[in-house]
Amino acid sequence: DAGITQSPRYKITETGRQVTLMCHQTWSHSYMFWYRQDLGHGLRLIYYSAAADITDKGEVPDGYVVSRSKTENFPLTLESATRSQTSVYFCASSTGGGVGYTFGSGTRLTVV
Amino acid sequence: GEDVEQSLFLSVREGDSSVINCTYTDSSSTYLYWYKQEPGAGLQLLTYIFSNMDMKQDQRLTVLLNKKDKHLSLRIADTQTGDSAIYFCAELMNRDDKIIFGKGTRLHILP
Numbered sequence: 001d002a003g004i005t006q007s008p009r010y011k012i013t014e015t016g017r018q019v020t021l022m023c024h025q026t027w028s029h030s031y032m033f034w035y036r037q038d039l040g041h042g043l044r045l046i047y048y049s050a051a052a053d054i055t056d057k058g059e060v061p062d063g064y065v066v067s068r069s070k071t072e073n074f075p076l077t078l079e080s081a082t083r084s085q086t087s088v089y090f091c092a093s094s095t096g097g098g099v100g101y102t103f104g105s106g107t108r109l110t111v112v
Numbered sequence: 113g114e115d116v117e118q119s120l121f122l123s124v125r126e127g128d129s130s131v132i133n134c135t136y137t138d139s140s141s142t143y144l145y146w147y148k149q150e151p152g153a154g155l156q157l158l159t160y161i162f163s164n165m166d167m168k169q170d171q172r173l174t175v176l177l178n179k180k181d182k183h184l185s186l187r188i189a190d191t192q193t194g195d196s197a198i199y200f201c202a203e204l205m206n207r208d209d210k211i212i213f214g215k216g217t218r219l220h221i222l223p
Binding site: 031040041042043045048058090092096098100101102103104105106 | 142143145152153154155156157160200204209210211213214215216
């Protein structure tokens with residue numbers, strides 16, 4: 001299927017566990033992004049990538065790790081999950097040049 | 113600092129016009145956007161306006177841009193129940209090519 005897909009759609013994990021959220025896009029967009037959405041904070045950028053093997057920190061990167069070995073995939077790993085990382089996570093991609101981002105449907109993560 | 117400001121809530125009667133306002137920070141932003149988020153879904157690009165435009169119309173949507181005041185608005189004519197959503201204003205930061213989002217305005221439609 002064409003587009004940008006995130007998995008899983010919902011995840012419950014325990015404090016201290018490592019968890020990886022997956023993001024896959026089929027357009028070969030250069031840019032990919034990870035945001036978290038929390039009530040009262042809107043969307044906050046966690047990490048972004050301008051191309052394969054190029055990643056950079058966003059506004060709230062602490063506790064997260066990303067990699068981008070292939071253009072189409074941009075997984076986000078929580079190394080040791082904390083309750084404050086309970087959130088809805090959105091992946092997005094873009095060709096750059098101001099055309100805007102295309103978002104995935106999100107992953108709702110609950111850390112208990 | 114960088115901040116895109118918009119009111120958090122708006123209630124409008126079905127059939128009336130909705131106007132969602134936003135102020136942004138970077139006077140050199142070349143693109144400004146409106147995204148729509150329906151419950152349980154991701155953000156969907158609704159429309160965008162290039163900075164050399166004052167207005168853009170697309171069916172029921174009208175975007176107005178006042179560069180002097182750094183003010184952006186989205187008008188939805190004949191508001192319908194399907195317009196109930198959160199609307200995000202956003203600007204493209206030229207220096208690093210990233211989009212900064214406002215906190216979103218929740219549009220509630222009254223019968």
